[in-house]
Each structure stands twice: as structure tokens, then as C-alpha cells.
Amino acid sequence: MTASGSGDSGQGRQTAGARDRDQTQAVADRLRTRIISGELAAGQPLRQETIAEAYGVSRMPVREALRLLQAEGFVEMVRNRGASVAAIDARDLAEIHEMRVLAECLALRHAIPELTESRIDRAESIQGELETAPIEAFGALNKRFHMTLYEACGRPRLLAHISLLHDAADRYLRIAIRQLDYAVRSDREHRELLAACRRRDAEAAQEILRTHIEEAGKALLAALRG
Amino acid sequence: MTASGSGDSGQGRQTAGARDRDQTQAVADRLRTRIISGELAAGQPLRQETIAEAYGVSRMPVREALRLLQAEGFVEMVRNRGASVAAIDARDLAEIHEMRVLAECLALRHAIPELTESRIDRAESIQGELETAPIEAFGALNKRFHMTLYEACGRPRLLAHISLLHDAADRYLRIAIRQLDYAVRSDREHRELLAACRRRDAEAAQEILRTHIEEAGKALLAALRG
DNA sequence: ATATCTTTAATTGGATCCAATATGGAGAAT
């Protein structure tokens, strides 16, 4: 995982250190983070020249970065009219969580037999941070908590997919970030999940995770509507 | 769907006609098709200049196309060393089919209540083509058959995901294309699937689809090893 | 006053150019 935190989805960026990452990837990471955080709102046009001078690079790496983000689904591009931040809506939100349930339960199921105590400790430590960290850090830390457990499943394609879904979901998180009661519930479910992992109880863990994700989806949906 | 056939995965290319597709996307489609077909073998380096002059464009659209394909997982890029066709292995193959089962069963479950007779007719017609078409066309037609049914689910993100998984799986298909007995079995399962769809029997359809995908995975795996 | 046509500015798409890096081979030293 990159030091930058939440902005790592996609296939080949898990292990890559910062030194062999070109400007295109750097620009893509920065833009992705800003889109996920909501700083760049849905529909907002992304002018190549503006981004280029803001980041101190030429238009070229910006153009390639926009292509990457297009393939990842974070930006939409129209020929001769440029790029804009991809739209979000309730339908997409529901879809994301529906897909998350399947993908993450699968990853967890395969991860549990491979879980080491040290990995569970690491997840628990992240959960500790999560409970004290400022609300803006929730998305990134929450993702790290989940991914830490899933990584044991040893399925790179599945992990990349989950990472992308997490990032996609986090775009909606910011809208609902006010609801503190959700955070409390989430923390409790995370603790229950950790306990089930300690017991190596795959069935229970999956069931906790399923409702955890489903409830998150519902909470976000309610916040999006309200 | 694009006229080129199988080469449409990703988010926003389903409805886009050829006129508002820039050179980057055209190059990406052509390269993707060649990678899926196996014409470009795993590990083969993809020189920008070579591709550019082969396609009669400059290096620029090639570079952007490679970024797209990188995000889609078909090419790997190393800084200052360029792009190469992504590796394939038995592990990845198994992973793909595991993910396909979940994603496609979900899509089918949501699609069935929305299926119109005309859509089922269309799928059946594609199956007809499938049974007479030359073996090289199997991958593209098979994908069209499945997607035609799934499209009724009305979940763009899920459909894009499935499309990508299909393309990824088809890279392995070519290796096993000789096994004629698999094609026969596949045809029979497709017919059973259509029958279940006609009855609007979601449970049966899902079960058929699950074993259909699992058997395909097993057959490919056996061929890959053998 | 409104609608339409024309012109102009802004922006993207594509091509070329230059610098930085990696690859491969020739030659020298052991």
C-alpha cells in the first residue's frame, strides 16, 4: 500500500514504491484522492491545463492520468469536450454495496484460514486508530482495516476489485459523514468481525461482514436521500 | 456494443457509436482484441513506436491507450521500460471464474424479472450463431450471449465488471479452444439456461449458470495444465 | 425583443521534439 493512504486502487500499485512511479501515476493518485474526498464534486469539469499548472507538470501526464481514471470509473470523458468528475447517484451507490457484499465475503472466506495473529493484530491496531482519528480520516482507515484482513486471501484480482469498490463507495461517504451514530455502529461491527477472525469462524465472520456492508449501504443511501 | 465485436469492456463504451470515439479508444480496442485473442502473447513487449506505425497514428494515442489497458489489467507498465502484455497463470484463471460466478449470478438474478421475450429471442439467436460459427468466434459470441441476458438487470457498474471478467477469461480460452467436447457441453448448458429464463425461474437459472461457469473454469484450467 | 448567424476565444486531440533512462554490445583487464 502506498504511503499516501486511501488513493490506491487498480492492479499494480500495491507494492510499487514511490520511486518507480511516474508523474502520470502521481497525478492520477492525487486526482483520485480529491475525487474520493469530494473536494472535486461530481460533474465538475477537469481542465487539463488547470490541473497541469496546479501540479507543476505539463498537460501530458495529466492526459494519461485522466485516461487511467476513466478506466477506473472516476472520470467521464467526452471527445473534444474533455473530462469531468463521474456522476454519482443512489442507484450506483446501491449497486456498489451489492457488489461489495459478494466480493468482500468471498475475500474474507478465503482469507480466514490464512490469517496470522500478527495480521489480525495489525487490523485491530488500525481499528484503534479508526476510533480516535478525526472523521475525515474515516474512509482511508476503514479501507485499510478491511484490506488488511482481505489481503491474506492471496487473490490480487479480487483485491484490486474490492479496492476500487471501496474507493467508489467512499465518494458517497463524505455526504453522510455527519451521522456519528453510524460510526459507532461500524466500530462495534468491526470489533465483532475481529473476534470472529480470532476464532477463525468463517461463517460468522462472513455474516457479520455482510450485514456490516449492507447497513453501511443503507446508511449512506438514507443520508444521500435526506 | 461496438462493431468490432468482443472488445468492449470498461465503463462508458456500451452505447457510444464509432463517430465519437477518439483514436485512443480505437487503438485501445484493437490492442485489447489482439491481446484477448492471444495474437499478442503474455509477456510480449508492446513498443509504442511499433504499434503507432502499424496503426498509422502517432505515439500519443498509443500511450494513452496503453494507460487504459493498464487500468483494465491487460497490460503491465514499468517505468522507463515500457508496456508488455499482462501475464496469465492458473491462479488468475481460477480467480476470474470464482469472481464470474458471483457477479454473473447476481446479474442474472436481477435480470430475470426484467427479461422480455424479445430479449430472450435475441439471446437464443446468438446461441444459434454460436453453434454454427467458426471456433475463433466462440469467445466474442459467447460473451454477447451472456451479456444480452444480463443487460436486463440495469446495473451498469456490474455489467462493466462482468464484461471485463469475460475478456480476461477469454485470454485463456484460446489455449483450450481445441477441446470440442467443451463446446458441446457449453451449448447444452446455454439452451438449459434459456429454458430457465423462459420460465422466469431465477433459482434454476442461477444454478445452471453457476455450474456452467465453474465447468468452464475447470475445463480451461485442465487445458492450461495439460 | 428574440432568434439566428457569424466570429472569436478556449480547449482538446494529435504530432513532433528533446531529455533521461535502460538495453546491448564491444573492448579491456584478469
Add this chain to the structure above:
DNA sequence: ATTCTCCATATTGGATCCAATTAAAGATAT
């Protein structure tokens, strides 16, 4: 003969340049 170093070449990454398209403002006619 083998290995190491150095140099030439190929290739990528990034910047600049030009053309094509779009959006918008302004002018003109109804």
C-alpha cells in the same frame, strides 16, 4: 575464456507546438 566497464543505440517520459472542434459572445435580421 570470462567478467567488468564503457559507450552507442533504442525506447520511454515529458514538453511544446499546431490543428480541429466546441462554446460563447456579439452582431444582424426579423
